[in-house]
Amino acid sequence: MNFMSDKSIKKLLHSWYTMLKHRHFSKAEEMKTTLLKYKRRLSKKQELYLHYQLMLFRHQLWMNQNEDLEKLKHELMQHKDQMNEELQYYFYFFLGLYESLKSDQHDAIHYLEKAEEKLPLLNDELEEAEFHFRTSGVYYNNRYSLLSIRHVQTAMDIFAKHGDVHSIYRCKIVLALNFSDQKKYEEAEAIFNEIIEYVKMIDDQELLGIVYYDAGFIQSRQNRHKEALEYFKKALRLPAYRKSAHSYVSCLYETVRSCFKENLTDEGMRYIQKGLKEAVDSQFDLLRIKFQILFLLYSQTPKADEQIANLVTCLERKEAWVDLEDLLADVSDFYKKKGDFERAAFFIMRG
Template sequence: MMKSKIPSEEVAVKLNEWYKLIRAFKADESDQLKREIERELEDMEENQDLLLYFSLMEFRHRIMLDKLKPVKDSGSQPPFSEMLNDIEMNQQKLTGLLEYYFYYFRGMYEFKQKNFISAISHYKQAEEKLEYVEDDIEKAEFLFKVAEVYYHMKQTYFSMSYASQALDIYTKYELYGTRRVQCEFVIAGNLTDVYHHEKALEHLRSALHHAQLLEEDYMIAAAHYNLGHCMYSLGNFAKAAGYFEKAAAIFEEHNFQQVIQAIFSLTHIYFKEEKYSKAKESYHRGMKSASEWSDDIYETKFRLLNELYLEKGDQAVLDALFDKLESKQLLADTEELVLDAADHFNKKENYQSAAYFYRKLANIKKRLQSSDCYNV
């Protein structure tokens, strides 16, 4: 007797449930349901739209896992590029909500690759399809992601607007505690950028409290890191270093890639405080970690610190390293480090080099403030 086919509507319901688990960062439950859906797809009646939906959700699932638990050995999983190629081959068949998902998820991928201009370009195309989205949480997810990339591009008020809208939605749903914490991070980061440090600290202390209630190691470490960043902006290097060290220890213990960022911030402080013995130790620790994770951006940033503070401070070498960061559209990161270089040379009474980097800083500030830079 021939086995009856599973109705595609039943599988569609499970795909929607799977997406809810992905959005809520429920990695184990998400994996389990994914395997169940894969089995049912083999016995499902033919439905090409649903198969495309599955491909998009599988891609989104991988982004979630990589964000929550990035691993060095991902050989058991197909590479992102391969998954993207498979989806893009069928892009012309995507309409309505599926087209929204395509641009939205592609924007997330570009953000993950630190291609911020490309990320915004895809998010804008997704926003044009937002009318097809009826679910509140899906809208909040989109708003948060746009806020996140605008924050990294130092478009403060755009970022604040999107993050605040997202937080208003997330606070209505108990399941999305992790996202509430992340919204607090983005809002606090923007407040720090415009020197509202006390308000930023309120959001960050709230974020740490909620992260501890959630018992999520990654979020706890991230809260410590962001508190360190705020203290650094206040000039309280001792407290900042304490927070960065706590963050680095947790990230390192649980094998999170963000350990590189925490070590870099710690190294930067040690150099600025002229604690060269600690700085060298932290520098080598960071370079080792960046190499293990194949993170060429942080390798570049570590080399910048090393050239500026330990080597000759050669202008040509520094320029080449800054150019590499700028080529990745990392203008905000470049701005901070160029200011550091200018101040360092000024302190050393090398006024020619100081003047050169102050001029470079002014040019970067103009580019950051220019909306033309982000018209994509």
């Protein structure tokens, strides 16, 4: 094995993170493999080893390699007080993104706030932009639209200063989704049309899937479910889109919802079966529960309402209030259409 100085290893660790940020996943895998050769040596140098563990955590989070993340989180948690300021920033930032993906939004925001306290100490404008971009997504998912827009505009200003056009377009996705939350649908749709043309031009099939899904979601928010399904199905037909596992499974879920809104029950049930399997395989517990609720609702198995109520309780324990709002509206509407106003009232009151 060729000798590599500590300085060179640290440079490689930073390059690994840069490749992840820019979604150059094949290069990131190469760097991970290279650094793995030095793992035994790294383990003898605490600061380098913790840096390596943090980048490994971010790598596995990016690649949806969930099986080892909880164990790695526990190991890092035990050593957070031994980390320098830079590593503590990474620790809280990555942990915030992880908890957000797990749908523990209270912890996610808590960790991101702690990361933001450390951010100025890095003196790195591009990392500042990355932080604000990612944080804007977490706030959007919690429907804190004004906070999300504030963070994403900060990120866009920095990326513009550095001429990073690609990252500006990524930010525009979050901006358009926030406009949708504010019912500025025309502005949101105009931005997505612009983004779709850009992503087609650079031929990023994975990102195109994400953009199609988000564009379809905006249509569904306007109850244009036929148009939403056109976008969702375009996304699901792209093999590369499967790499963005959470977006992919979320797209399957929204496809189910739109199918049922269009009275395409058989088609919706087929997507439920596929979505349930993907949610279980990817350990997306929140999405699994949501698929189960829709399955029980539309298959109307015996005592479906009792089972749905139990699953709703599971979501309440996870404090998944944003998810519950739309889901319980669907459940209530289903029972209203059946003339069962008592059950409809029961579920809408749970929201």
